[in-house]
Amino acid sequence: xxxxxxxxxxxxxxxxxxxxxxxxxxxxxxxxxxxxxxxxxxxxxxxxxxxxxxxxxxxxxxxxxxxxxxxxxxxxxxxxxxxxxxxxxxxxxxxxxxxxxxxxxxxxxxxxxxxxxxxxxxxxxxxxxxxxxxxxxxxxxxxxxxxxxxxxxxxxxxxxxxxxxxxxxxxxxxxxxxxxxxxxxxxxxxxxxxxxxxxxxxxxxxxxxxxxxxxxxxxxxxxxxxxxxxxxxxxxxxxxxxxxxxxxxxxxxxxxxxxxxxxxxxxxxxxxxxxxxxxxxxxxxxxxxxxxxxxxxxxxxxxxxxxxxxxxxxxxxxxxxxxxxxxxxxxxxxxxxxxxxxxxxxxxxxxxxxxxxxxxxxxxxxxxxxxxxxxxxxxxxxxxxxxxxx
Ligand code: ATP
Ligand code: MG
Numbered sequence: 001x002x003x004x005x006x007x008x009x010x011x012x013x014x015x016x017x018x019x020x021x022x023x024x025x026x027x028x029x030x031x032x033x034x035x036x037x038x039x040x041x042x043x044x045x046x047x048x049x050x051x052x053x054x055x056x057x058x059x060x061x062x063x064x065x066x067x068x069x070x071x072x073x074x075x076x077x078x079x080x081x082x083x084x085x086x087x088x089x090x091x092x093x094x095x096x097x098x099x100x101x102x103x104x105x106x107x108x109x110x111x112x113x114x115x116x117x118x119x120x121x122x123x124x125x126x127x128x129x130x131x132x133x134x135x136x137x138x139x140x141x142x143x144x145x146x147x148x149x150x151x152x153x154x155x156x157x158x159x160x161x162x163x164x165x166x167x168x169x170x171x172x173x174x175x176x177x178x179x180x181x182x183x184x185x186x187x188x189x190x191x192x193x194x195x196x197x198x199x200x201x202x203x204x205x206x207x208x209x210x211x212x213x214x215x216x217x218x219x220x221x222x223x224x225x226x227x228x229x230x231x232x233x234x235x236x237x238x239x240x241x242x243x244x245x246x247x248x249x250x251x252x253x254x255x256x257x258x259x260x261x262x263x264x265x266x267x268x269x270x271x272x273x274x275x276x277x278x279x280x281x282x283x284x285x286x287x288x289x290x291x292x293x294x295x296x297x298x299x300x301x302x303x304x305x306x307x308x309x310x311x312x313x314x315x316x317x318x319x320x321x322x323x324x325x326x327x328x329x330x331x332x333x334x335x336x337x338x339x340x341x342x343x344x345x346x347x348x349x350x351x352x353x354x355x356x357x358x359x360x361x362x363x364x365x366x367x368x369x370x371x372x373x374x375x376x377x378x379x380x381x382x383x384x385x386x387x388x389x390x
Contacts, residue, residue: 072165
């Protein structure tokens with residue numbers, strides 16, 4: 001029985017003084033990610049984490065969940081045996097049972113260097129054993145099957161199939177950010193990128209109900225539900241923007257409107273961020289993608305923010321962003337037709353360069369504090385949990 005899941009991390013091992021803190025978060029997130037699948041025991045060993053699955057009904061389901069936890073570089077269901085060469089051979093025999101392969105490689109690693117055999121010697125000894133049993137040849141560069149052997153003082157782990165995790169840092173280690181989540185393709189990817197850097201993300205969605213149907217809210221909910229799979233608990237703030245947009249339309253000339261909407265979003269999101277302890281805002285902007293995302297207009301948007309606005313997709317192409325959205329499973333949700341607030345009262349030709357003076361003049365006719373307060377007061381909060389029902 002493969003009774004243990006062996007979890008490797010990469011970037012965390014580069015942290016020196018803070019490593020215990022990062023590992024505590026990782027352990028807790030591994031527990032949270034799998035809590036509905038039955039009891040597991042998560043144990044820290046030097047350089048790796050073990051998820052004990054003795055007697056567990058669904059080891060593969062646990063492995064799949066663990067393979068998606070931020071901070072995990074890879075995870076593999078392994079056989080656990082005593083650290084004797086005979087036991088390692090027996091475990092290797094179990095790993096190859098029922099598999100057909102013409103070439104293979106043994107990758108032995110010793111987590112402590114006092115083991116009587118070196119890793120090269122172990123590779124040779126176990127390799128010879130597999131050759132003898134199967135007739136397969138050793139191929140160090142492109143083997144059909146790679147068998148990993150990790151030798152620790154008390155026990156050895158032997159496995160073949162390793163799933164790659166997202167890497168990065170455990171959610172919760174980098175503080176909280178507030179992501180402006182539209183129903184589009186980009187902002188869910190931007191949010192996920194920040195989770196992967198260890199942030200907890202609260203979501204802020206602007207809608208134009210009752211001027212537009214509530215479909216954008218339904219999309220935002222579906223997106224948050226999906227993204228919660230990486231951070232286990234999320235809050236979604238639903239902010240009414242329609243009335244604010246109506247007032248903007250009355251006094252701001254068409255070309256500058258989109259930038260004014262964005263500035264209003266940033267002001268309101270910043271107020272909400274403060275309430276939730278978020279230290280930065282996140283958007284899905286990518287340089288030059290649309291009129292509001294030129295360098296000039298980004299500068300206009302930044303002017304109204306006190307907190308940093310993080311734009312993890314700024315240098316990415318639409319194709320790259322789309323591929324990532326597909327991997328995350330947000331793409332299918334994002335492409336559903338909806339009535340985003342950005343389609344309400346939006347001019348056909350928004351300006352690509354709105355000047356500082358121009359925007360100040362346009363906004364001088366608005367009662368900004370009142371509009372911000374109106375947005376905040378109309379905001380509703382929803383909470384999401386993953387796994388559900390636990
Ligand atoms: P996305 O695919 O994320 O919608 P986009 O390419 O459609 O992005 P814009 O519509 O210009 O670009 O939006 C730029 C950014 O502004 C979005 O990535 C998002 O962070 C924020 N944003 C836009 N509309 C909304 C909204 N209705 N609610 C919250 N944030 C929004
Ligand atoms: Mg959009």
